[in-house]
Amino acid sequence: xxxxxKLIRYTPEPEKTVAMSARLCYxxxxxxQLEEKMTDEQAAKLVRKLISMGHLSTVEHVTFTxxxxxxxxxxxxxxxxxxxxxxxxxxxxxxxEHNFETIMPPTIAAKPEAQAKFIxxxxxxxxxxxxxxxxxQIPAEDARYVLPNATETKIMCTFNVRSLxxxxxxxxxxxxxxxxxxxxxxxxxxxxxxxxxxFEKAGPPCESEGVCREGAMSCGRLAKILAARQxxxxxxx
Numbered sequence: 001x002x003x004x005x006k007l008i009r010y011t012p013e014p015e016k017t018v019a020m021s022a023r024l025c026y027x028x029x030x031x032x033q034l035e036e037k038m039t040d041e042q043a044a045k046l047v048r049k050l051i052s053m054g055h056l057s058t059v060e061h062v063t064f065t066x067x068x069x070x071x072x073x074x075x076x077x078x079x080x081x082x083x084x085x086x087x088x089x090x091x092x093x094x095x096x097e098h099n100f101e102t103i104m105p106p107t108i109a110a111k112p113e114a115q116a117k118f119i120x121x122x123x124x125x126x127x128x129x130x131x132x133x134x135x136x137q138i139p140a141e142d143a144r145y146v147l148p149n150a151t152e153t154k155i156m157c158t159f160n161v162r163s164l165x166x167x168x169x170x171x172x173x174x175x176x177x178x179x180x181x182x183x184x185x186x187x188x189x190x191x192x193x194x195x196x197x198x199f200e201k202a203g204p205p206c207e208s209e210g211v212c213r214e215g216a217m218s219c220g221r222l223a224k225i226l227a228a229r230q231x232x233x234x235x236x237x
Contacts, residue, residue: 004070006190007065007191011062018047022050022055059165064158066157068154072102073147084166098133099126172204188203
């Protein structure tokens with residue numbers, strides 16, 4: 001099943017909102033007057049300055065809401081660990097899984113014998129779930145205990161921009177688990193469509209900051225990025 005990520009709501013004029021919140025702190029006039037006087041170019045310049053200085057409280061005024069489908073319970077168990085966000089997930093207590101979809105890892109899909117065993121296991125669990133709910137009248141809230149982590153689920157989530165920066169820093173990294181990494185890059189792409197300045201530096205630290213915090217577990221990508229950048233600048237720093 002294909003992952004689907006849609007940005008369904010976001011704070012209007014996100015970059016101007018951030019810029020106005022910063023300007024308001026040092027201005028004797030109100031937000032409405034500031035908005036009238038601020039151009040898009042001025043807003044973009046101020047946003048870049050704020051981000052470069054690490055003054056990120058202002059980006060908390062902007063939120064993004066995503067509708068996500070075609071992901072596993074493995075992914076959502078990781079996603080909800082990002083606590084400064086709001087979540088609404090499809091309930092296995094009230095939505096009966098009589099024909100549940102599953103997410104198959106690429107490593108399993110790449111090996112025919114492993115794939116066949118995976119499919120068989122999912123079919124067996126589906127049969128057991130249906131047997132429990134239909135023949136034994138076990139309520140869905142209890143029958144769901146036999147459902148696998150691979151079960152497809154749907155979730156809506158809302159983040160402010162500061163929390164998104166943290167999410168993208170951790171989950172766009174090559175060290176992140178493959179499924180949530182795919183989600184993070186899709187979410188970042190959606191954000192960049194409507195707020196390119198706010199998110200031009202977002203992503204894994206090796207790209208956004210030129211550093212890697214994974215220590216001995218580093219994937220080695222940073223060295224390649226720095227070498228490519230040095231080549232682009234003709235060997236100068």
